[in-house]
Amino acid sequence: MDLSFNIQGGDFTSAGTASSQVRRTLKELGVDASVIKRVVVALYEAEVNIVAHAYKGEIVAQISPERVFLKLTDEGPGIPDIEKAMTPGYSTASQEVREMGFGAGMGLPNICKNADVFNLHSVPNKGTTVEITIQIS
Amino acid sequence: MDQQKKPFHHALRINKELCIGCSRCMRVCPTEALRVIDGKATLHPEWCIDCGECFKVCPVKAILVEDDDIARIFQFKHRLLLIPSIFFAQFEEKLTLDAIKGILYDMGFTELCTVEQGADILVDEINRYVEEFKGEKPVLSSYCPAVVRLIQVSFPSFADQIMRLIPPLEITAQYYRREYEKNGVPLEDVGIFYVTPCAAKIAAIKAPVGGYVSPINGVINMSELYNKVFLAYKQKGTSENEHCTLIHSSLSSVGIHWPTTGGEAVNIKGRALAIDSMPNVIDFLERLENEEIKGVDFLELRGCDMSCCGGILVQDNRFLIKERIEKLAEELPKKHMLDQEFRNVCSGYIPMEPVEPRAMIKYHPDITIALQRMEEASRLRGLLPDIDCGACGAPTCEALAEDIVCNRATMEHCVIRHAYQADAEMIEKIWGKKRFRE
Numbered sequence: 001m002d003l004s005f006n007i008q009g010g011d012f013t014s015a016g017t018a019s020s021q022v023r024r025t026l027k028e029l030g031v032d033a034s035v036i037k038r039v040v041v042a043l044y045e046a047e048v049n050i051v052a053h054a055y056k057g058e059i060v061a062q063i064s065p066e067r068v069f070l071k072l073t074d075e076g077p078g079i080p081d082i083e084k085a086m087t088p089g090y091s092t093a094s095q096e097v098r099e100m101g102f103g104a105g106m107g108l109p110n111i112c113k114n115a116d117v118f119n120l121h122s123v124p125n126k127g128t129t130v131e132i133t134i135q136i137s
Numbered sequence: 138m139d140q141q142k143k144p145f146h147h148a149l150r151i152n153k154e155l156c157i158g159c160s161r162c163m164r165v166c167p168t169e170a171l172r173v174i175d176g177k178a179t180l181h182p183e184w185c186i187d188c189g190e191c192f193k194v195c196p197v198k199a200i201l202v203e204d205d206d207i208a209r210i211f212q213f214k215h216r217l218l219l220i221p222s223i224f225f226a227q228f229e230e231k232l233t234l235d236a237i238k239g240i241l242y243d244m245g246f247t248e249l250c251t252v253e254q255g256a257d258i259l260v261d262e263i264n265r266y267v268e269e270f271k272g273e274k275p276v277l278s279s280y281c282p283a284v285v286r287l288i289q290v291s292f293p294s295f296a297d298q299i300m301r302l303i304p305p306l307e308i309t310a311q312y313y314r315r316e317y318e319k320n321g322v323p324l325e326d327v328g329i330f331y332v333t334p335c336a337a338k339i340a341a342i343k344a345p346v347g348g349y350v351s352p353i354n355g356v357i358n359m360s361e362l363y364n365k366v367f368l369a370y371k372q373k374g375t376s377e378n379e380h381c382t383l384i385h386s387s388l389s390s391v392g393i394h395w396p397t398t399g400g401e402a403v404n405i406k407g408r409a410l411a412i413d414s415m416p417n418v419i420d421f422l423e424r425l426e427n428e429e430i431k432g433v434d435f436l437e438l439r440g441c442d443m444s445c446c447g448g449i450l451v452q453d454n455r456f457l458i459k460e461r462i463e464k465l466a467e468e469l470p471k472k473h474m475l476d477q478e479f480r481n482v483c484s485g486y487i488p489m490e491p492v493e494p495r496a497m498i499k500y501h502p503d504i505t506i507a508l509q510r511m512e513e514a515s516r517l518r519g520l521l522p523d524i525d526c527g528a529c530g531a532p533t534c535e536a537l538a539e540d541i542v543c544n545r546a547t548m549e550h551c552v553i554r555h556a557y558q559a560d561a562e563m564i565e566k567i568w569g570k571k572r573f574r575e
Contacts, residue, residue, distance in 0.1 A: 001512055020427045028499040029507045033294035037428075044428050065505045136504065 001025065001063040007050045009076065015051045018059045019044040022070075025063060031136055038114040039068050042132050045107045050074045054127065067116075070132040078124040086112065145286075145495070146344030148187050148203045148336040153177050155199035160527045162191035162200065167415045168290055168497070172540070173530035184497050186286035187337040188415055188440045189449035202336045202450065205355035207362070210245055213328025213354070217313055218246040219306065222253055222393045223334050223445050226461040227363055227452045232370055234386070239376030240369045248313075250385040252331070253392030255308030255483065257476055260391060260404040262302055262485045267405060267435050272297055275410075275425075275433040278401055280304050282341030283440035284418055285492060289346075292422050293494030299346075301492075302485035305395055306331060306338070307351060312475075312483045313385075314352045328354045332362050334396075334448030337440065347489035359450040387474040393466045396445035397459055399437070407434035414442035499539060514538040521551055522572050528552035 003025065005018040019040050026036045043061075050057035054076025062069040079085045088109045112118045117133035158176040170184035171191065178191070178199070192200040210216040218241060225234055238249055267276045279285060279300045288295050303311075310329050317327045331353050333339055339356045369376075394400035402411040410433060412421045418438045424430050441447035446462070447455040500507035500514075514535075521534040529550035531537040540546035548554070557564045557573050565573070 001508055001515070016427055016429050020423065023427055025511070027496075029504055029511060030496065030498060030500075030502060031504065037294070040426070040428050063508065065508055 001029075003061040003063075005059040007047065007054075007057040007059060007074070009051060009053070009055045009057075009074075012048075012051055015048050016044060018047050018061070022061045022063075022068070025061075026068070029063070035068075035134060035136055039070075039134050042111045042114040042134065043070055045111050046070070046072045046130050046132065049107050049130075050076070053077065057127075065136065067136055068132075068134045070130075070134075072130040072132075073127065074129075075127045078126055078128055079120075079122040080124050082120060082122060145182055145185065146340055147180075147182060147185055148339035148343070149180075149185065149189065149192060150201045150203055151178050151180060152199045152201050155197050157197055157199070159196060160530070161194045161196065163530075163532050164527055165190040165194050166532065167287070167419060169532050169536050171532070172545075173527075183495065184290060186283050186290055186440075187340045188283040188287070189336045190415060192336065192449045202339065202358055204333070204339060204358040204361070205330070207244070207357055207365070209355050210328055210330055214326040215248065215317060215322060215328065216246045217248045217250060217327065217329045218357075219250055219252045219309055219313075219329065219331045219353070221306075221332060221334060221359075221396060221445065222251060222388065222462060222465065223396055223448065223451055223458060224332050224359060224362070226446075226458045226465065227359075228367070230461075232367075233375075236370065236375040237366055238386070240366050243369065243376045244365065246330075248385070250309060250313060251388045251392070252306050252309050253388055253395050254385070254473060254475055254479060255305035255310075255312065255485075256392040256395040257389055257473065258308065258479050258483055259302065259305060259485045263300065263401075263404070263435070264406050266300060266302055266486075267407065274298070275436045276300050278435070278437045279492075280395075280401060280437065281337065281439045281441075281444075283335070283337035283415075284438040285341070285346060286337065287415070287418065287440070288422070289492060289495040290497050291419070292426060293496040294426065295422065296492045296494040299492045301347060301489045303349065303487050303489075304485075305392070307349075307353075307487075308479070308483050308485055310352045312479055315482055330355045330357055332357050332359050334359050334445045334451045335441065336449060346492045349487060349489055359448070360452060363452045385475065388469055389473040389476070390466045390469040390471055392473060393462060393469055397462055398439060398444045398446075400444070402435065402437040405435045405437075408432060409435040409437065411437040411439075413439040413444050414447075415440050500543060510539075510542040514542045517541055517548070520548070520554075522553045522557075522568060524553065524568065524572075526553060 003021060022043055023036055023040045054074035057074030060071045084090055086108050115132045116135045119131040122128040156177045158173050160173050162178050163171040163173055168184045168186055170181040172179050225237060241249055270276050277298045285299055288299060329352055333356050342351045342353050342356055345351055398413045399411040402409040412418050443455040443459060446458040500510040517538040518534060523534050525533040529537045529552060531540055537546060
């Protein structure tokens with residue numbers, strides 16, 4: 001089962017649409033609640049990252065009986081220092097974004113923690129690709 | 138998840154003789170548990186949560202509530218009636234509380250008690266429960282049985298967050314049973330009856346969750362009792378039993394507010410929210426499951442709009458009921474007369490198991506088959522008109538696609554497709570061209 005979503009930078013009202021859809025699909029498939037929770041946490045963080053930092057992006061979710069594979073590709077400023085971005089608490093989010101309850105600087109480490117496989121590829125001034133795999137069985 | 142559970146006990150039943158198959162109930166069911174088959178509404182028993190939305194919209198009263206006959210009270214020597222404050226709030230001011238009580242006494246009840254006496258001790262106990270709760274928060278109130286069932290069926294991952302404390306009604310019932318016992322009355326002589334504003338509470342009393350057994354012997358339909366009381370008043374006026382002593386009407390302002398929206402949450406420390414009506418409850422739980430809402434300690438969740446003021450068996454307008462409750466509350470003390478006695482002998486803490494999740498199986502228990510079916514359903518949805526007309530007997534095009542892949546329906550059920558094949562031009566005039574062409 002493949003699901004895909006287009007994400008617009010700055011559109012916080014729609015942030016969470018992809019994770020909500022993927023959650024619903026996994027629930028309908030009878031996937032274990034603890035697995036769904038990890039998918040939702042990781043995907044929601046990654047989705048909000050695109051909204052908060054990038055110009056636009058695309059999310060593809062591939063669901064098989066064994067695993068959930070999520071690929072998030074965005075066009076945006078990229079992550080200049082990945083090591084720093086992976087540090088819990090580090091944040092580049094603007095004041096505006098923080099006031100909306102986002103940008104606490106826990107995003108990437110939190111995604112990594114919930115993923116079984118996590119890949120991050122970023123080119124400054126071009127964009128970022130995040131790949132998340134979470135095992136179902 | 139273990140699905141070998143005994144079937145859900147339901148307090149709502151469809152009378153097939155009366156049902157005209159109009160599909161109104163099917164459209165409002167929050168768990169999509171209804172279909173129209175052979176011209177009759179048909180219920181999926183594992184998906185129904187007894188919320189009563191179907192009951193509200195049925196134009197021919199074909200949805201029946203399985204209550205107990207009032208005559209059953211005469212099987213017992215002591216006949217106690219537990220009355221929710223909502224019951225009194227249905228009547229216009231000229232029919233006073235004392236008059237209503239007198240009429241009820243005339244009907245054969247030997248003792249009358251207000252249900253919400255049990256609420257006051259719960260305030261401290263819920264606060265303690267929330268504070269000591271080790272699991273993931275928010276703690277979810279166990280007050281509304283339709284919501285408890287919704288969580289079991291549609292949000293099974295939250296089942297262990299449902300508060301394992303019994304509601305005020307059960308505390309009050311326990312208290313009075315103990316009182317009889319203390320006074321040497323044999324318990325087989327005691328009949329405890331409850332006037333219910335909804336069907337979900339009947340189901341909860343007859344088949345409680347968490348292995349609890351209710352001391353309540355019978356449940357009386359509030360709308361039926363309202364009619365009986367009002368008729369007696371119209372025919373005979375007020376009763377001379379108005380001032381009978383067997384009435385435990387002691388109630389606090391906390392208790393009387395409990396069945397109204399916010400009546401529970403307002404007493405809870407920390408971040409406590411009150412959500413009412415099924416669509417709002419579902420939306421909030423979805424957001425919670427989506428990790429969008431964080432840091433909430435307690436959720437009061439009620440299935441009906443305006444909570445129990447909007448119960449399906451409640452007469453009169455829910456806003457007027459709320460207004461009358463507020464008026465009655467003005468004269469009530471913060472603590473009721475029996476408060477200390479309740480505290481001495483009662484508790485909402487009853488050894489209870491966690492509420493069992495009963496996740497609805499949409500496609501198949503085996504994920505490989507479920508995925509195949511989901512993909513097929515997704516393909517079929519592209520062929521269906523996506524107008525959710527309900528003419529196929531399913532509430533939405535999505536539900537029809539699910540029914541088709543689970544062999545419960547066929548593509549032939551889509552009436553719009555038949556119409557399109559017969560006269561494409563006419564259908565396109567209404568619904569546009571894109572809908573039927575790839």
